[in-house]
């Protein structure tokens with residue numbers, strides 16, 4: 281893939297750091313590499329093996345049958361995976377510029393999310409280190425549970441300003457800070 | 460109404476997109492009968508009672524499922540996976 285211009289956050293001024301309550305802490309993050317891999321029905325095991333063998337500091341999130349979303353803390357994962365996973369094994373799609381990670385933590389983080397997303401956020405139904413897909417008012421979300429009160433939400437870049445407006449308003453009742 | 464996705468579990472139906480009557484069978488491609496193609500596109504029985512229908516988990520894993528649902532009571536009788544990964548999801 282050709283080099284794209286420097287990554288810019290669509291949130292800009294919206295997510296500027298500001299102090300406030302630590303009951304809800306919001307932040308944004310742009311991925312170094314975010315790649316979706318879709319295996320064919322008969323190549324799931326082989327694709328999983330190839331993903332494991334590609335070194336890096338990463339989070340591999342299952343997002344569907346034979347499908348993973350991989351958030352890697354180094355650039356160039358798409359090219360690395362493309363070399364190992366050809367069209368006979370599956371499809372590799374670069375999503376680095378297509379998602380913004382909105383992180384929410386703090387003792388009221390789960391309460392805020394549950395106020396707008398129809399998912400069971402109890403830790404027994406949504407354990408730490410697992411991924412769930414859902415939406416908020418038709419904005420699709422991939423939600424990774426980092427800790428009991430800590431989540432990374434992968435939001436479409438073109439819709440993240442709208443989502444950020446909601447999450448700020450939903451947090452305002454409790455008080456929040458942005459880091 | 461809640462639908463149970465075979466991959467994601469029970470979810471609000473708003474996460475899904477209705478994809479039509481699951482009992483409609485597309486005519487084979489070399490069937491040139493206008494009536495058969497017209498029937499496939501437009502003719503629906505609109506039953507009161509059990510209905511088999513296709514839904515896609517759009518805001519989830521994007522798997523297609525066949526939902527058997529009572530059109531009077533909205534009781535969902537079953538949700539079965541379809542498509543290339545159906546066997547692995549059963």
Ligand SMILES: [Zn+2]
Pocket residue numbers: 464465466467468516519520521522
């Ligand atoms: Zn699903």
